[in-house]
Every structure is written in structure tokens, then in C-alpha cells.
Amino acid sequence: MSDATFRPARQGGTGLAGMFAGLRARIAARRIYVDTVRELSRLSNRELADLGLHRSAIEAAARDAAYGRV
Template sequence: MAHTTSIRGFEATLIGRISAFVAEIRDSRQRYRAYRQTVRELSNLSDRELSDLGLHRSAIESVAIEAAYGK
């Protein structure tokens, strides 16, 4: 009975895991950038403009989290 080692299968699994890891990092960075941009843009609005949107300055971070992460 002969035994063989499948390195190709291991490499494919490893490459897949690395690719998934890199994709997750990329997605996390994009979500964080969206969060920061939302906070920046809303922070630049006056209290009157925020009020017109139905927001208070204290809700900016919550709105940004919802926009970027959907939580």
C-alpha cells in the first residue's frame, strides 16, 4: 500500500485562508473609513442643519456606526 501526501490540497487551503483574511482586513478598513467620513461630514454641519436632519450632535457617532457597520 502506497502513501501519498497531498501538498497541493494544503496549499490551496492555505491560500484560500490567506485570501479570506486579506479580504476581511480590506473590508474592515473600508467600513472604518466610511465610519470616519460620516463622523467628519456630520460634525461639520451646524446644529441647525443637524436638527433639519432630525439629529442631535450627540447622535453623530451612533449614526456613523449604523451607516458603516449596519449595527
């Protein structure tokens, strides 16, 4: 493997520590997404409207909460 093809982990530096830090960050973000979808899905349509959301926008709102605007 040449230096040109080596890519360090996205978060937390390089090597195994960086790989595990990146994995932990992705798992944490996924947990935020799942929890947000679950909590918003439990709300009534009226409660969602009070928040300015339609039921069809729950997954997009959860993605924004977990991963930021893409």
C-alpha cells in the first residue's frame, strides 16, 4: 500500500484509536436518529403541528438532529 492510498479514519486521528473513535461517533449519531424518530412518532398530529412539523417530515428532522444539515 502506498502513502497515496492510505486514508486515516474520519474522526479521532489515525490508526485503531481513530477507527474506534469514528465508529463510536457514528453509533452515537445513529442512536440520536433512532431516539428522535421514536419520540416524534409518539406525538399526535396536533403536537407535531405545534412544533411546525408534519408527520412526513419526522425522518428528515431526525436526520438533521443526528447528522446536521446535509
